[in-house]
Every structure is written in structure tokens, then in C-alpha cells.
Amino acid sequence: MPALQICYHDHCFDGVASAATFLRFYRDKVRPVPDPALKGMAHKAGQLFSEEAFAGEENAVVDFRFSRDPRLTWWFDHHQSAFETAADEAAFRADRTGRKFWDPAAKSCTRFLARTVEAKFGWDPSPLRELIDWAEVIDGALFPNPQMAVTLTDPPMQLMLLIEATKDPELCPRLIRELSVRPLPEILREPWITGPLSPLLARHHEVVKLVTARIRLQGGVATYDLADLGVDTVNKFIAYAADESTIYTVSVSRGPNRSKISLGSNPWRQEQRRHNLARIAERYGGGGHPAVAAISFPPDQLDQARTAAAVIADELRS
Numbered sequence: 001m002p003a004l005q006i007c008y009h010d011h012c013f014d015g016v017a018s019a020a021t022f023l024r025f026y027r028d029k030v031r032p033v034p035d036p037a038l039k040g041m042a043h044k045a046g047q048l049f050s051e052e053a054f055a056g057e058e059n060a061v062v063d064f065r066f067s068r069d070p071r072l073t074w075w076f077d078h079h080q081s082a083f084e085t086a087a088d089e090a091a092f093r094a095d096r097t098g099r100k101f102w103d104p105a106a107k108s109c110t111r112f113l114a115r116t117v118e119a120k121f122g123w124d125p126s127p128l129r130e131l132i133d134w135a136e137v138i139d140g141a142l143f144p145n146p147q148m149a150v151t152l153t154d155p156p157m158q159l160m161l162l163i164e165a166t167k168d169p170e171l172c173p174r175l176i177r178e179l180s181v182r183p184l185p186e187i188l189r190e191p192w193i194t195g196p197l198s199p200l201l202a203r204h205h206e207v208v209k210l211v212t213a214r215i216r217l218q219g220g221v222a223t224y225d226l227a228d229l230g231v232d233t234v235n236k237f238i239a240y241a242a243d244e245s246t247i248y249t250v251s252v253s254r255g256p257n258r259s260k261i262s263l264g265s266n267p268w269r270q271e272q273r274r275h276n277l278a279r280i281a282e283r284y285g286g287g288g289h290p291a292v293a294a295i296s297f298p299p300d301q302l303d304q305a306r307t308a309a310a311v312i313a314d315e316l317r318s
């Protein structure tokens with residue numbers, strides 16, 4: 001049994017950064033575990049936590065949903081849709097361990113976690129400063145303009161792409177271990193990062209062109225369907241870079257494990273957002289944040305996903 005197991009939001013910069021930050025904190029302030037187990041978690045239709053999710057002596061979940069399982073000992077999240085049921089939320093509210101934390105107003109789980117354990121346990125976040133700051137920028141979409149989020153000229157933005165697009169199951173766990181002990185800029189120069197990045201960057205620039213060509217903008221809502229591409233995650237900002245008058249995006253994609261609707265709102269036009277996207281997604285069993293959310297369908301229910309996407313796009317136009 002591993003002394004510590006960390007479940008984190010997989011293929012997400014904030015999920016990876018939260019896991020690295022938690023690992024550093026845990027070793028600095030709780031106990032120096034040599035070899036934690038790291039488990040990437042994905043949203044999907046149906047049961048999220050398998051039996052192996054809580055296989056450690058201590059089990060942490062970061063940037064991902066709450067679980068009532070008594071084996072869960074640490075939890076940090078900032079998703080509005082953190083609780084699958086009212087009973088889960090009641091269990092969180094009744095928790096007296098002082099080790100489970102939720103702030104749906106936090107821009108990133110990473111900075112929320114860092115400032116929480118700094119205040120409650122006297123942890124020093126300064127060795128991970130760059131990582132924490134970039135997680136806040138990326139997960140909070142605090143970019144100065146949509147071009148920065150689409151051209152990916154900054155190395156940490158390229159790392160975001162690598163984390164989102166990699167098919168190597170060892171890459172995120174390795175990153176978490178390295179980011180917990182070394183500064184971000186140093187890791188960004190490593191060949192095991194720059195090597196796999198170059199084909200992904202080339203592919204990214206192709207996808208940007210392809211998505212831009214497919215976008216249909218109507219009534220402030222950009223819709224596009226990428227189900228034929230077989231990609232689970234596509235850069236969220238392409239539509240805003242393509243036409244800055246876009247207020248919402250509704251896209252359909254299909255990865256190996258799910259068909260997915262992604263809902264977004266223009267970070268540079270939040271004053272025009274009239275809908276809570278997490279609430280809309282929750283009606284279909286999905287979730288997220290007021291400004292960005294997603295709905296997972298079983299992989300064979302692409303038609304249902306497309307129908308629901310059309311209904312939601314109409315609702316956002318009204």
C-alpha cells in the first residue's frame with residue numbers, strides 16, 4: 001500500500017500543478033514520503049472513483065470531485081460542480097478533519113491549495129512560485145488577449161498543450177514529481193518536454209486553422225463539431241481569437257472514452273455573459289464553472305451530444 005496516493009485532474013495544467021504543490025507541501029509539512037502513487041482522474045459518464053482511487057494509507061484528491069469515501073483524507077477543489085449529490089455536499093460540510101477545502105470562487109485549485117496550506121500549516125510556497133502563478137493565469141484564463149492563448153509562444157503555455165494532448169501515461173506523473181522539487185523554467189528546457197512538444201505544436205497550429213474554418217458564429221454563439229477528429233480536448237480560445245465578438249462557444253468532440261460537449265464564454269467579455277454554464281451542464285449530468293463547463297456522454301451517444309449541443313446553443317443565443 002503506498003503511503004500517499006494523489007488523485008488529480010488528468011490532462012489539465014491546474015490538476016498537474018495542484019498535485020505537484022500538494023506533494024511538496026505534504027513532504028515539507030506532513031511526512032517525507034519517498035514514492036507517492038499518482039492517479040490521473042477524468043470526468044466521464046457514470047462512476048468517477050473506482051475501488052483503486054483510495055488505495056493509499058493517505059489519499060488526496062486535488063482539482064477534482066469530492067468523494068464521501070472515508071479513505072479520502074485530503075481534498076482541495078474549486079469546481080462549482082464539486083459534489084455529485086446533496087449527500088456528498090452534506091458530508092463535506094460536516095467534515096471536521098480540517099483537511100478538506102473547497103472554494104468555487106478560486107481561479108485555480110493550485111493557488112487555492114497553496115494559500116490554504118500556507119495559512120493553515122505554515123507551508124512556504126516560494127520554491128514553486130512560477131508554477132503557482134502560471135496555474136492561476138492558465139486555469140483562470142487571465143491572459144491579456146486570446147492570441148496569447150492560441151499562439152502558445154510562452155513555454156508554460158506550451159507545457160499546457162503537452163499536458164492536455166500527451167498520450168504518454170507516464171508524462172503527467174513524471175511532471176508532478178519533477179515540478180514538486182525543481183523550478184518550472186528549468187523543467188521547460190528538458191528534452192523529455194521539448195521532444196514530444198514539437199509534433200504537438202505543429203498539430204496544434206493545424207487544428208487552430210481547421211477549427212477556425214469550421215466555426216459558425218450566430219447571435220454571439222460560436223458552434224463547431226470536431227467529432228471526426230478523435231481528439232478529446234481542443235484549445236478553448238480559438239473562437240475568441242478568430243472573432244472577438246464571440247460571447248459563447250458550444251463544441252462537440254469525441255475522444256476514446258466519451259463524446260463531449262464543451263461550453264465556454266469569452267474571458268474578455270465576461271460582462272456580457274448572461275448564463276451560468278455549470279448550471280446548464282448540470283442539467284445533462286455535466287459540470288464545471290459558471291464561465292466554462294463540460295458534459296460527458298458515453299462514446300456511442302454522439303447523436304445525443306449533438307442534439308443537446310444544438311439545444312444549448314439556442315438557449316445561449318436567446
Ligand SMILES: [Mn+2]
Pocket residue numbers: 014015063078108109139
Ligand atoms: Mn482547476
